[in-house]
Amino acid sequence: MVQVDNSKIILRLRFKKVGVLKYISHLDLVRTMNKIIVRANLPLYYSEGFNPKPKMVFAAPLSIGAESVCEYMDLRLTEKIDPELAKSRLNANMTENMQITEAYYPETKLTDLKWLSYTILIKTEGASKELADKCDAILSSDVIEVEKSAKSGNKTVNISHLIRSASVVLDGEIIRINCTLSADQSEFLNPEYVIKALRTGASVLSADDITKEYYTVMRDGAYTEDMAQFR
Amino acid sequence: MHNEKLSSVLRSVQKPGRYIGGEYNSIIKDKDTVKCRFAFCFPDTYEIGMSNLGVRILYDVINKSPDIWCERVYAPWTDMKEKMEEYSIPLCAVESGDAIKEFDMVAFSLQYELCYTTALAMLKMADIPLYQKDRGEDTPIVIGGGPCVYNAEPVAPFFDLINVGEGEEVLVEICNLYNRMKDAGEYTRASFLREASHIEGVYIPSLYEVSYNADGTIFAYTPLYPDVPKKIKKRIVADLDNAPYPEKLVMPYIETVHDRIVLEIYRGCIRGCRFCQAGMVYRPIREKSPEVLCKSAKCLYDNSGYEEISLISLSISDYSRLPELTDKLLEWTDEKRVSLSLPSLRIDSFSEELMKKVSSVRTGGITFAPEAGTQRLRDVINKNVTEEDLMRSVGIAFRGGKSNVKLYFMNGLPTETLTDIEGIAELATKVVGAYFKMPKPERPRGVGVTVSVSCFIPKPFTPFQWEKQDTLESLSEKQAHLKECITDRRIKYSYHDAKASRIEGVLARGDRRLAPVLALLTDEGAFLEAWDEFFDYDRFTSALEKCGVDADFYTTRGFGLDEVLPWDIIDIGVTKEFLRRERDKAYEGKTTPSCAEKCSGCGANKLGGKNRWCK
Numbered sequence: 001m002v003q004v005d006n007s008k009i010i011l012r013l014r015f016k017k018v019g020v021l022k023y024i025s026h027l028d029l030v031r032t033m034n035k036i037i038v039r040a041n042l043p044l045y046y047s048e049g050f051n052p053k054p055k056m057v058f059a060a061p062l063s064i065g066a067e068s069v070c071e072y073m074d075l076r077l078t079e080k081i082d083p084e085l086a087k088s089r090l091n092a093n094m095t096e097n098m099q100i101t102e103a104y105y106p107e108t109k110l111t112d113l114k115w116l117s118y119t120i121l122i123k124t125e126g127a128s129k130e131l132a133d134k135c136d137a138i139l140s141s142d143v144i145e146v147e148k149s150a151k152s153g154n155k156t157v158n159i160s161h162l163i164r165s166a167s168v169v170l171d172g173e174i175i176r177i178n179c180t181l182s183a184d185q186s187e188f189l190n191p192e193y194v195i196k197a198l199r200t201g202a203s204v205l206s207a208d209d210i211t212k213e214y215y216t217v218m219r220d221g222a223y224t225e226d227m228a229q230f231r
Numbered sequence: 232m233h234n235e236k237l238s239s240v241l242r243s244v245q246k247p248g249r250y251i252g253g254e255y256n257s258i259i260k261d262k263d264t265v266k267c268r269f270a271f272c273f274p275d276t277y278e279i280g281m282s283n284l285g286v287r288i289l290y291d292v293i294n295k296s297p298d299i300w301c302e303r304v305y306a307p308w309t310d311m312k313e314k315m316e317e318y319s320i321p322l323c324a325v326e327s328g329d330a331i332k333e334f335d336m337v338a339f340s341l342q343y344e345l346c347y348t349t350a351l352a353m354l355k356m357a358d359i360p361l362y363q364k365d366r367g368e369d370t371p372i373v374i375g376g377g378p379c380v381y382n383a384e385p386v387a388p389f390f391d392l393i394n395v396g397e398g399e400e401v402l403v404e405i406c407n408l409y410n411r412m413k414d415a416g417e418y419t420r421a422s423f424l425r426e427a428s429h430i431e432g433v434y435i436p437s438l439y440e441v442s443y444n445a446d447g448t449i450f451a452y453t454p455l456y457p458d459v460p461k462k463i464k465k466r467i468v469a470d471l472d473n474a475p476y477p478e479k480l481v482m483p484y485i486e487t488v489h490d491r492i493v494l495e496i497y498r499g500c501i502r503g504c505r506f507c508q509a510g511m512v513y514r515p516i517r518e519k520s521p522e523v524l525c526k527s528a529k530c531l532y533d534n535s536g537y538e539e540i541s542l543i544s545l546s547i548s549d550y551s552r553l554p555e556l557t558d559k560l561l562e563w564t565d566e567k568r569v570s571l572s573l574p575s576l577r578i579d580s581f582s583e584e585l586m587k588k589v590s591s592v593r594t595g596g597i598t599f600a601p602e603a604g605t606q607r608l609r610d611v612i613n614k615n616v617t618e619e620d621l622m623r624s625v626g627i628a629f630r631g632g633k634s635n636v637k638l639y640f641m642n643g644l645p646t647e648t649l650t651d652i653e654g655i656a657e658l659a660t661k662v663v664g665a666y667f668k669m670p671k672p673e674r675p676r677g678v679g680v681t682v683s684v685s686c687f688i689p690k691p692f693t694p695f696q697w698e699k700q701d702t703l704e705s706l707s708e709k710q711a712h713l714k715e716c717i718t719d720r721r722i723k724y725s726y727h728d729a730k731a732s733r734i735e736g737v738l739a740r741g742d743r744r745l746a747p748v749l750a751l752l753t754d755e756g757a758f759l760e761a762w763d764e765f766f767d768y769d770r771f772t773s774a775l776e777k778c779g780v781d782a783d784f785y786t787t788r789g790f791g792l793d794e795v796l797p798w799d800i801i802d803i804g805v806t807k808e809f810l811r812r813e814r815d816k817a818y819e820g821k822t823t824p825s826c827a828e829k830c831s832g833c834g835a836n837k838l839g840g841k842n843r844w845c846k
Contacts (some may be wrong), residue, residue: 023247035536210239
């Protein structure tokens with residue numbers, strides 16, 4: 001079978017991955033998505049070689065335990081089809097916790113995505129205005145040191161320049177953090193490091209008991225370098 | 232899954248995707264409107280249970296009834312089990328996240344003997360009393376089924392009801408009876424079980440008394456009431472073409488063991504290998520037609536997105552219409568980039584043509600099972616393949632680009648001597664030789680032969696059911712001898728743990744006196760023992776000792792030809808006379824032709840069933 005490659009036809013999909021699907025790893029997401037796009041019967045472009053695979057590229061992998069309403073992937077097709085049709089066919093083949101919210105032919109590259117915003121909720125018995133303020137102060141400081149594991153061993157790094165903005169407020173029994181973190185491929189900041197900084201600096205989430213303390217992470221916005229909505 | 236506590240512990244366990252449910256094609260019903268909630272439990276991990284064809288079929292069949300909601304339950308990994316204990320989370324069903332203690336039926340698929348303690352541990356985690364006699368009116372009916380229940384005696388005291396044979400029809404009949412009795416206000420556990428005992432293929436262990444002779448052998452099984460059948464006849468589905476087969480598969484988010492479409496081609500086996508339990512208990516042979524299979528495959532592809540179809544049955548190449556089926560499938564699979572795989576090939580029917588049709592690029596290996604090292608012993612076990620067959624097959628495999636050949640054998644077969652052991656090494660050496668005899672340009676690079684040897688267990692309902700199981704000492708001597716005989720570094724040798732086989736032998740051949748041993752092991756924390764890392768031989772032997780049970784009695788002693796066997800309560804259709812005849816022929820070194828060549832009068836034809844071979 002010969003596939004004529006005049007101009008690459010790339011369909012961009014924005015999708016959500018919420019609820020229990022936060023426990024699905026990126027690798028499993030890729031496998032799952034592979035089956036979804038086959039079921040949806042889209043005109044998929046397959047790679048050449050012994051083991052042909054559809055071409056899919058994902059932006060900024062989400063770590064296990066985090067939900068998202070703004071995941072992006074590019075899917076290569078062999079012909080241009082109506083994006084709305086693609087969206088509805090895909091959604092019919094997905095569960096309610098994973099649905100396409102937008103499908104379009106993009107004018108940007110996935111690498112233009114530079115910043116991601118998150119809402120982190122910490123439910124703790126010790127929630128107070130003072131604790132929220134303390135967390136806020138930690139995240140607005142010029143030096144936010146966390147330990148990162150690397151091949152060469154653990155090292156302490158300053159992540160403050162990777163946090164574009166962060167605010168912490170008390171919301172009933174919950175500490176609510178809104179933050180915008182670097183999504184640049186070379187300096188991607190996992191929100192787990194924000195939690196880590198607060199764990200060390202403000203002793204939150206130190207109880208080893210999920211009935212007393214737990215947290216949730218939701219990725220809820222994607223931006224370009226100059227903080228315009230990524231599309 | 233809507234269980235919040237369960238959801239929040241998932242952050243701290245390995246592979247949380249095992250526990251979340253919500254898979255595409257999983258079935259959600261309104262729990263307030265269904266009449267019967269059915270928990271289908273698999274006593275092993277999600278990855279293994281999700282791959283099981285029986286579970287896939289029965290989940291689909293049971294859920295076709297609007298009155299019944301069948302949900303799946305798997306054994307958690309040990310880290311999750313600890314968390315569940317820490318936070319008092321009972322065993323839950325995947326779909327609803329509800330505790331299975333609240334269900335009407337809790338059924339276990341018993342696939343291998345070493346899963347027994349896992350099943351019991353799951354009952355414990357669910358807070359359901361282990362012993363049938365201790366269960367109250369409000370506890371679920373605990374059901375057992377699967378290949379192990381052809382001798383369910385070691386676990387019989389833990390089950391309310393046992394489904395002997397194929398479950399497609401029986402399980403629904405059981406639930407319908409339950410619903411009817413509940414609706415009519417006639418339900419009590421006792422009255423339901425008594426009534427259920429009249430359904431063909433249903434065994435209610437509590438309705439029988441087992442008595443023993445002074446020497447410890449069984450005297451008799453006595454039904455407690457005259458209306459309870461003296462023997463339980465295995466149930467089969469007569470017409471597989473018209474039997475329900477899933478059109479949709481529950482799609483796991485995480486990778487499972489067999490993550491592909493599995494197409495069941497036929498049930499039963501035309502061969503009569505004398506060591507093989509499956510070959511006897513799944514008789515009579517019933518084939519599906521290529522038309523039905525193709526329709527089924529296309530439908531499953533459309534609904535799953537899997538790009539691999541595996542054709543399964545006990546021996547694929549014995550399917551009478553295989554070329555027709557593969558041609559018909561290849562009409563569309565090639566274009567859709569779907570590959571075919573055939574996992575069970577016999578060396579006497581392996582062909583170049585067949586290999587070209589199956590996925591050949593992805594794996595570099597192929598497996599054959601000569602089972603024994605010499606022709607004499609292969610005749611004893613009625614394997615009916617020759618060295619010539621093997622050499623021809625490996626030649627085809629090498630020419631087809633497969634450089635790794637895996638050979639399966641068994642140690643401890645009846646009449647086996649050290650000459651037979653040496654024969655294994657010689658056969659493997661000849662396979663390596665066959666590679667080097669080929670002209671260099673024709674052969675793939677880097678030949679490798681793996682010799683994998685398991686330990687023979689004389690299984691119930693086989694011609695060898697009366698045989699003595701080989702001792703640990705003798706097996707380890709044989710294993711060591713084979714190791715010495717294999718000198719070629721291109722031959723890799725691996726063998727099964729004889730200790731695990733001994734325990735499997737005890738459980739496969741045991742009677743009800745094993746139940747306290749299993750209960751004790753469960754109390755001592757035995758769990759996921761089918762996993763090497765959790766199997767503990769010493770714990771097993773000490774439990775046997777504490778309960779006063781002698782493992783040799785069930786294994787190395789052998790059973791007398793006139794003795795009442797623990798599994799004599801079950802009628803699989805194949806007669807004891809046939810098994811006895813086959814045993815005699817084994818000792819004479821005489822083979823028996825396959826059903827395709829000549830009917831040997833095994834008796835299974837009396838079960839009925841639409842098939843090509845039996846009259």
